[in-house]
Amino acid sequence: MTDIRADWIAVDWGTSHMRAWAMSASGTVLAAAQSDKGMGTLDRDGFEPELLRVAGGWMDGPTTVIACGMVGSRQGWVEAPYATVPCPALPDGFVQAPTTSRDLQVHVIPGLKQTNPADVMRGEETQIAGFLARNKNWDGVICLPGTHTKWVHVSADEVVSFQTFMTGELFATIGSQTVLRHSVAADGWDDTAFADAVTDAMARPEKLAAQLFSLRAEGLLNDLSGPAARARLSGLLIGAELAAAKPYWLGQQIAVIGAGDLSKLYVDALAAQHAPATQVQADAITLAGLTAAYRSLKG
Amino acid sequence: MTDIRADWIAVDWGTSHMRAWAMSASGTVLAAAQSDKGMGTLDRDGFEPELLRVAGGWMDGPTTVIACGMVGSRQGWVEAPYATVPCPALPDGFVQAPTTSRDLQVHVIPGLKQTNPADVMRGEETQIAGFLARNKNWDGVICLPGTHTKWVHVSADEVVSFQTFMTGELFATIGSQTVLRHSVAADGWDDTAFADAVTDAMARPEKLAAQLFSLRAEGLLNDLSGPAARARLSGLLIGAELAAAKPYWLGQQIAVIGAGDLSKLYVDALAAQHAPATQVQADAITLAGLTAAYRSLKG
Incomplete structure (x- = not known):
């Protein structure tokens, strides 16, 4: 004890x-x-x-x-x-x-x-509050990668608007529950395959459903490796998300809050689009937000 | 016996x-x-x-x-x-x-x-052969909706090119294996929700992952019904597919081969894009293809 x-x-x-x-x-x-x-x-x-x-x-x-x-x-x-x-x-x-x-x-x-558009968050608002408590008067866009990734526009200490993408859940589900499970490894990675897939998806984001099946066909015909297919699946989904979220991040100050590996992928993909982003660890930020909430209650 | x-x-x-x-x-x-x-x-x-x-x-x-x-x-x-x-x-x-x-x-x-792009089909080629056996000298585009929907460009009695979309499998998997299972009914339908979703997805096909999460948010905030969410999920996926497959179908003669209800959705969605398509029942066409194969073998 x-x-x-x-x-x-x-x-x-x-x-x-x-x-x-x-x-x-x-x-x-x-x-x-x-x-x-x-x-x-x-x-x-x-x-x-x-x-x-x-x-x-x-x-x-x-x-x-x-x-x-x-x-x-x-x-x-x-x-x-x-x-x-x-x-x-x-x-x-x-x-x-x-x-x-x-x-x-x-x-x-x-x-x-x-x-409008209808959207919800629960938990991320506390991380945003923590980030703003540590970065007074910060304006820009906060990306919170995860099962349901959020893009949040912050200005004058308010959340102005936000949009949720099911990217993380789609990655897990498509990789394990569809025909792609035969092609996509459970782990392993290929940085080049990821970067190329982000580029492909950003160029033609509407082709996602076809680009996904190509992972299967590339495995059958061209021996695409399981780790490369996994990285490519991630890159296609994150690339499509970055294409859709471009009105959020283009020309803005960007902070990415989240677990190390996943957030690093977003930071790298944004860097390839000449959009530098600051990476912030989630745990400390959550605690900073809960502390800000405690102070506002006791204040 | x-x-x-x-x-x-x-x-x-x-x-x-x-x-x-x-x-x-x-x-x-x-x-x-x-x-x-x-x-x-x-x-x-x-x-x-x-x-x-x-x-x-x-x-x-x-x-x-x-x-x-x-x-x-x-x-x-x-x-x-x-x-x-x-x-x-x-x-x-x-x-x-x-x-x-x-x-x-x-x-x-x-x-x-x-x-290039890598793609495969197995079974659909027989349906295509059956369709061509019944429609001599037909040039155009054949859509075969299903788990893995195919768009096939046919000219001069040859398959010129094709592209596979995982639309059917994504519909089944996303509706049952992700957070959307709480919002999407197992059956039921809403024609207007489907048609509107096709329009939305064709206008901004890259926003798919965000449009998907909006089904959850609309259910939480605006009481979107389960059947309407189901129809909207289908419409978003088929709309994104039609946007990506546009280079295939635009200005072409179109035949849609497949099971009744699903093919009807494609025919309706194409009609809304001013692209009239002929619907063809799959069973008879498969048999016509197998018969054509038998005849070619027996010479």
């Missing part, structure tokens, strides 16, 4: 994972823990016991918890209704989750929605 | 199904049978017993069998190497499958390949 005592607790609770940090009032991390009990595996009354199991040891008396992510969705602990852009990344409207323990005050950060 | 005696037997042997017809020398269908033992479920030495089980009752003495489809793939009964376009839909090079029964002569029709 530790004798950590948190002044408050930061929680990032997504669909498949939960991470928690014991924080000091000044924003220092005292301890960290995680769980694979994501929102997708929990009933509404399963959240509080899981939080106490993971982070209860850090609590002594009344404790404030700040949580972001799918924990605030309709299927989560409590629904934190979307705020509508344009608005700050952390708008008013944190929602308190119902708790059995009177000492526990859990504030859930709302996601953001856009009316 | 029947007392049918076939002069020859026509077989369409795909990945998941096999169909056989007892034929007279003049090309009349005497009987039909089918099996769910597709190529995907059989070892190399499993084909002959299955053929005899399904069609053996029609055989008395030496019998010629003409087979098309995945039965001729590397994983099939015998590999019938691809012929390279441009070439006739039924080029020379039928391959005899190895048999235990001396009375059985099984000729497998080769598929077609294209070197």
